[in-house]
Amino acid sequence: MDLTALDIFRTVAEEGSVTRAAERLGRAQSNVTTRVQQLEEQVGATLFLREGRRMALTAEGETLLGYARRLLALADEAAQALHPGRPGGRLRLGAMESTAAARLPAPLAALHAQWPEVHIELSTGASRALVDEVRTHALDAALVAWPPPGLEGADALEHIPVVTETLRLALPAAHPDVGADGALAVDRLAAFAPGCTYRRIGEEHLARRSPDGSPPRVLELASYHAILACVAAGRCAAVVPQAVIDLMRDPPPVRLLPLGTCDTVLVQRRGYRSAALDALRDALLAGPR
Numbered sequence: 001m002d003l004t005a006l007d008i009f010r011t012v013a014e015e016g017s018v019t020r021a022a023e024r025l026g027r028a029q030s031n032v033t034t035r036v037q038q039l040e041e042q043v044g045a046t047l048f049l050r051e052g053r054r055m056a057l058t059a060e061g062e063t064l065l066g067y068a069r070r071l072l073a074l075a076d077e078a079a080q081a082l083h084p085g086r087p088g089g090r091l092r093l094g095a096m097e098s099t100a101a102a103r104l105p106a107p108l109a110a111l112h113a114q115w116p117e118v119h120i121e122l123s124t125g126a127s128r129a130l131v132d133e134v135r136t137h138a139l140d141a142a143l144v145a146w147p148p149p150g151l152e153g154a155d156a157l158e159h160i161p162v163v164t165e166t167l168r169l170a171l172p173a174a175h176p177d178v179g180a181d182g183a184l185a186v187d188r189l190a191a192f193a194p195g196c197t198y199r200r201i202g203e204e205h206l207a208r209r210s211p212d213g214s215p216p217r218v219l220e221l222a223s224y225h226a227i228l229a230c231v232a233a234g235r236c237a238a239v240v241p242q243a244v245i246d247l248m249r250d251p252p253p254v255r256l257l258p259l260g261t262c263d264t265v266l267v268q269r270r271g272y273r274s275a276a277l278d279a280l281r282d283a284l285l286a287g288p289r
Helices: 003-015 018-025 029-043 059-081 097-102 105-114 127-135 197-208 224-232 242-247 275-285
Strands: 048-051 054-057 089-095 118-124 141-145 157-172 188-191 217-220 238-241 254-269
Touching (some): 003 054, 003 059, 054 059, 089 127, 089 275, 097 238, 105 118, 105 275, 118 275, 127 141, 127 254, 141 197, 141 275, 157 224, 157 275, 197 254, 238 242, 254 275
Parallel strands (some): 089 118, 188 217
Antiparallel strands (some): 048 054, 157 238, 157 254
16 A cells, blocks of 8 residues: 555544644645545545544544554654664654653753654653553554553563652642551542553552542543642642652642652563664663663
């Protein structure tokens, strides 16, 4: 199949819109529409349902998307394999929000300075979702808190530790003193969506420290600033990496208790190799751990 057509199809599928796909690809909307139509004619199937301006994948489109991602990833890998000593090309990297904010700026700047032909496409998400995207070829590698909740089929993956995060249990400032195992005065956890390793750690910790062992109610939020604001308001607890607290010029008034450590690892598909990924790994391991 035409790799360019598959790339256009994948972009439309990811953006859900011809307009946004055209902007991302730097192409005219008419060209994107025509290439999608030509691909549909070639494979003999309708790939999208046109719902106004939104493009939703059909069942056949979902099937082709998995193959398109694998074919395009393999093409990128093949191109880079021809120049093993010269990192370049696109590298699709996923990372937790905390890692992207606290751990990536310096290594990515160093990588760009040494290898400007490497183009990083960075996306953020929960650890489990990022691992799933690596497995389905939507990402080339990801930085996640290990192990993600509900992880199965890890034999298809490789991972190496990059940094060990110090975790804190954030409590309202007025929370009474408690011992290491004493019952907490809050029964709600502010956290990211399911699939977040820190959320799982928080749920297990609060359940252990509940008078009746019941799991906490979870308030799902999209950023650490919102999470810590809810803790400061006296409503709940949270699990936060110390590195995130260190980034804040004026941390909110919360009480921070030690909660152990958790490894952040670089995950890739078993057997996947590229000079760009090797260069990224070197930059990550060169930093503080």
